[in-house]
Amino acid sequence: NECFPCSHYVSIRYDNTRFHGYIPAYHLTMPRALHEWDGYKYRRGLKICATSWSRYRRRDYNPALLGVKEEELRTVRNFSQHEFANYVTYLRLMNVLHNFPREDLEYYYMLTQGNGQEARKVLATLY
Numbered sequence: 367n368e369c370f371p372c373s374h375y376v377s378i379r380y381d382n383t384r385f386h387g388y389i390p391a392y393h394l395t396m397p398r399a400l401h402e403w404d405g406y407k408y409r410r411g412l413k414i415c416a417t418s419w420s421r422y423r424r425r426d427y428n429p430a431l432l433g434v435k436e437e438e439l440r441t442v443r444n445f446s447q448h449e450f451a452n453y454v455t456y457l458r459l460m461n462v463l464h465n466f467p468r469e470d471l472e473y474y475y476m477l478t479q480g481n482g483q484e485a486r487k488v489l490a491t492l493y
Contacts, residue, residue, distance in 0.1 A: 376431060387431070444480035447472070453482060454489070462486070463493045 372388040381387045429439060445453060451471055457463045466489070478485040 442482075445475075445482060445485075446480065447475055450475045450480050450485065453485065457486070457489060463489055466493050 371391050372385050373391045373394055375389045375394070376387050377389045378387070380389055429436075454463065454466060454471060454474075458466060474485065474489065478488055
């Protein structure tokens with residue numbers, strides 16, 4: 367449509383709409399004064415919001431669509447033993463873990479192989 371062209375910017379918000387993931391140009395040009403101020407949603411500089419995938423297909427993230435080149439992709443490595451100890455200390459400070467025994471640190475490092483996501487699942491379940 368000539369009256370409502372799409373921009374070349376992508377956004378997940380417009381994924382399952384007639385814009386197919388691209389932000390319509392008229393949404394970029396709306397003046398801020400016409401928008402409802404949502405300052406109450408901000409806490410410590412972050413906007414608190416929730417989304418639901420129940421009625422939508424899950425998005426298959428495509429790095430090419432987002433403009434990420436193949437050489438820019440990285441995989442996060444597993445923790446070293448020292449980094450794992452720091453991670454467990456951080457979880458204790460954030461009150462995720464309670465009464466974690468220091469002597470079991472090497473055992474849980476070996477059990478999770480330093481994988482942070484697996485470590486959090488196992489440790490939060492047990493402690």
